[in-house]
Amino acid sequence: MWRLLLLASVLLLAAVPQESMAQGSGPTPELANRQLTNPAQEKAATQVMHALRCIQCQGQSIADSDAPMAATMRAEVRQQIADGKKPDAIRQWMIERYGEWVSFEPDMKGSGLLLWAAPLLLLLLGLFMARGLFRRKS
Structure with missing residues (x-):
């Protein structure tokens, strides 16, 4: 039964032109x-x-x-x-x-504004955290 299904699938794919399958x-x-x-x-x-x-x-x-x-x-x-x-x-x-x-x-409004501001915000957050770490050590 499986062989018959496999053979039918292969024959069906062979009958379809390859150009019609290309994106x-x-x-x-x-x-x-x-x-x-x-x-x-x-x-x-x-x-x-x-x-x-x-x-x-x-x-x-x-x-x-x-x-x-x-x-x-x-x-x-x-x-x-x-x-x-x-x-x-x-x-x-x-x-x-x-x-x-x-x-x-991206535009500088809505979600685009967040994309433009994110690097600056992350830099500021990193500087703030580094400042806190250096204060505790000294």
Whole structure:
């Protein structure tokens, strides 16, 4: 019985085209890997792409990632820059669409403020604790 199930599974997987199992196997967007003709627009697009995190890779910017999702995001950034949108508006649009996490530079409000203030608060706490330790020893 197990052999029959195993054989049926293997035959079923063999019948499914491998392209349909690949993640992001759709066509690559036109502007994903093609630079804009205007150098100033391409520079602005590149700056935005380096400030946005790939939601598929999670550790790379969309400018550095080879993931299909990053290609889609790069094409969207370039298209919006070519349409005349400002970099800040594009960044905000991406944050609204994918969440605050997509930005490598969190806003200085709400939870973003805590991220900016945490290193300073931890440093102050460490200095306060070190001061207490040195006072007791002397």
